[in-house]
Amino acid sequence: MSVRRILAKTINTDLEYEAIGIDLAKNCVSVALLTTDGEVVCIDRLDYSELEKSAQVLCPTTFAMEPCTEMNYLVQKLEAWGHRCLVIGGKNVQNYVENHYSGQKTDLNDAQALAFLAQDTQLRTIKAKDMEQQKYxxxxxxxxxxxxxxxxxxxxxxxxxxxxxxxxxxxxxxxx
Structure with a gap:
């Protein structure tokens, strides 16, 4: 079954999402949103401020991301707003992209892979640091x-x- 990608510019906060995969970069993120209807909505580049504004008003959902420097800070914010966060190792994302996207590693493919991997209940995830661990x-x-x-x-x-x-x-x- 082929999944159709819908390209968008912003996150529609009126919809409910099963999982949201975000590929973090320095100034922006690539986002793949899996709706409860089975659609995949992709946003190529979204500012962090826009992501945070949308996340504050979204119904609680699962956010998935790879480990990086801003990850701990973002996880703390998202969890404070009632969302569940999964940090998925880069090797899992790389394997998913190789198997499902013919090895075409792009930010959107990574984000989409993260969203689909967030639905895997058997997947080992990485624990994000809390504020005290981050300070230490x-x-x-x-x-x-x-x-x-x-x-x-x-x-x-x-x-x-x-x-x-x-x-x-x-x-x-x-x-x-």
Missing amino acids: ASLTTLREQYIKQYRQTIVSLKGICQAWGLNISKGISGKA
């Missing part, structure tokens, strides 16, 4: 970056000192 991960990443920069600076200073005949002992806490 951000602080840990910053700390690791500062330590790396600190060590690079010390190594550079040691090299400069050695070039001028000043021997610095091993270890970061050597003499200045």
